[in-house]
Amino acid sequence: KTRNGHEPEFIQAVQEVAETVIPYIAKNKIYNGKNILLRMVEPERLISFRVAWVDDKGEIHVNRGYRIQMNSAIGPYKGGLRFHPSVNASILKFLAFEQVFKNSLTTLPMGGGKGGSDFDPKGKSDDEVMRFCHAFMLELNRHIGPNTDVPAGDIGVGAREIGFLFGMYKKIRNEFTGVLTGKGRSWGGSLIRPEATGYGTVYFAQSMLQTQGKDFAGKNVVISGSGNVAQYAAEKALQLGAKILTLSDSQGYIHDKDGIDTEKLEFVMDLKNNQRGRISAYADKYASATFHAGKTPWEVSCDIALPCATQNELSGADAKTLIKNGCICVAEGANMPSTPEAIHEFHEAKILFAPGKASNAGGVATSGLEMSQNSLRISWTREEVDGRLKDIMSDIHDSCIEYGKDENGYCNYVKGANIAGFVKVADAMLAQGVI
Numbered sequence: 547k548t549r550n551g552h553e554p555e556f557i558q559a560v561q562e563v564a565e566t567v568i569p570y571i572a573k574n575k576i577y578n579g580k581n582i583l584l585r586m587v588e589p590e591r592l593i594s595f596r597v598a599w600v601d602d603k604g605e606i607h608v609n610r611g612y613r614i615q616m617n618s619a620i621g622p623y624k625g626g627l628r629f630h631p632s633v634n635a636s637i638l639k640f641l642a643f644e645q646v647f648k649n650s651l652t653t654l655p656m657g658g659g660k661g662g663s664d665f666d667p668k669g670k671s672d673d674e675v676m677r678f679c680h681a682f683m684l685e686l687n688r689h690i691g692p693n694t695d696v697p698a699g700d701i702g703v704g705a706r707e708i709g710f711l712f713g714m715y716k717k718i719r720n721e722f723t724g725v726l727t728g729k730g731r732s733w734g735g736s737l738i739r740p741e742a743t744g745y746g747t748v749y750f751a752q753s754m755l756q757t758q759g760k761d762f763a764g765k766n767v768v769i770s771g772s773g774n775v776a777q778y779a780a781e782k783a784l785q786l787g788a789k790i791l792t793l794s795d796s797q798g799y800i801h802d803k804d805g806i807d808t809e810k811l812e813f814v815m816d817l818k819n820n821q822r823g824r825i826s827a828y829a830d831k832y833a834s835a836t837f838h839a840g841k842t843p844w845e846v847s848c849d850i851a852l853p854c855a856t857q858n859e860l861s862g863a864d865a866k867t868l869i870k871n872g873c874i875c876v877a878e879g880a881n882m883p884s885t886p887e888a889i890h891e892f893h894e895a896k897i898l899f900a901p902g903k904a905s906n907a908g909g910v911a912t913s914g915l916e917m918s919q920n921s922l923r924i925s926w927t928r929e930e931v932d933g934r935l936k937d938i939m940s941d942i943h944d945s946c947i948e949y950g951k952d953e954n955g956y957c958n959y960v961k962g963a964n965i966a967g968f969v970k971v972a973d974a975m976l977a978q979g980v981i
């Protein structure tokens with residue numbers, strides 16, 4: 547805390563892990579006296595750089611770019627890039643730290659990293675976004691590579707941005723390699739990667755529900771966000787027979803009492819991905835829906851909640867409301883969307899709760915599959931990738947049960963995910979010595 551006290555999100559993420567991992571270390575002699583957690587919380591490398599770019603009017607702007615290379619004990623650094631005005635070192639360090647455990651849980655050989663910029667893509671033209679991405683890669687390229695560090699997308703970084711970033715990397719380095727994931731299908735991308743985080747979150751929730759003999763069919767589902775993760779979580783839940791009641795963005799949420807069906811979801815995808823519009827437009831189009839400005843959807847009664855927008859979007863009070871209204875399962879599609887108070891409420895009420903590092907690991911797992919396909923110079927079918935994704939999510943669920951189930955049969959998935967993720971990385975670090 548003395549070294550990172552000014553970084554609240556990072557402290558929050560570390561504290562959650564420490565609470566479950568420290569007692570495990572105490573009980574397992576091989577980790578005693580090795581200061582292993584202290585070594586894990588210090589990034590191997592933190593890169594911060596200037597990104598200067600010119601807007602459409604000829605005005606020069608300066609943003610701050612980052613790459614946090616957190617841990618490479620089990621593979622090259624791997625993790626997304628986030629473009630959002632809130633981006634700072636604390637937020638990226640929390641994300642990079644979580645990524646280390648998440649990537650370990652996938653069982654694929656990937657270390658953990660994260661990066662991004664305080665650049666805001668909202669309201670910018672395609673040309674401005676391109677010039678920013680090119681300027682960003684002009685510096686980032688020297689720190690990454692297919693065997694060193696393989697970035698991907700995150701908030702504000704989708705297919706368009708990955709394209710611009712990849713184009714500049716290829717130009718500077720004069721090589722066509724799998725240096726980024728989330729690429730377009732015709733130039734090295736993997737089928738199912740766009741869907742993977744949302745689908746994976748629902749697959750994980752499905753495994754949790756199965757432990758109680760339940761499933762998605764006929765359940766009311768509340769989802770926050772309307773970006774990549776939210777859209778595909780909604781699509782998969784719909785396929786499994788659920789009724790989707792809400793979606794949101796940073797301005798508020800829409801509640802459709804009749805449910806968001808496939809056709810309405812297509813409207814949302816076009817609105818968000820092509821028009822880059824606001825979710826409130828949904829309520830203008832569909833009479834069955836209402837828009838709730840400045841609010842989050844947790845006040846709507848549901849069986850299952852899938853927070854898929856951003857960190858700390860679900861408070862202790864929200865958790866109490868969800869539980870009171872009969873919610874039985876919460877699976878995080880976003881990273882750290884539930885506050886520590888909310889997680890405490892879920893555990894007290896003994897409902898099913900999955901932390902993002904377990905339930906949203908499908909995205910990075912499929913990125914790992916994209917890396918494999920790039921290295922092998924082959925491309926797997928949709929069914930093959932989806933099958934592997936399903937297997938990985940089911941294996942992560944089993945790992946959580948192994949380390950997280952208590953004597954009364956209740957599974958603390960936070961504890962399970964933290965310990966299962968820790969063991970693999972810690973063992974590799976011990977084997978590699980003090981470096």
Ligand code: NDP
Nearest residue numbers: 700701702743771772773774775795796855856880881909
């Ligand atoms: P997108 O940029 O596609 O969508 C983000 C969504 O969240 C938008 O609806 C956005 O609304 C909303 N949002 C962003 N910031 C805020 C905020 N401060 N308050 C309220 N709403 C906000 O991002 P993704 O869907 O890719 O990412 C969503 C979450 O999932 C993030 O936590 C990310 O780290 C996590 N994640 C993503 C993965 C992926 O593969 N994409 C993998 C694993 C985790 P608006 O349009 O108004 O900004």
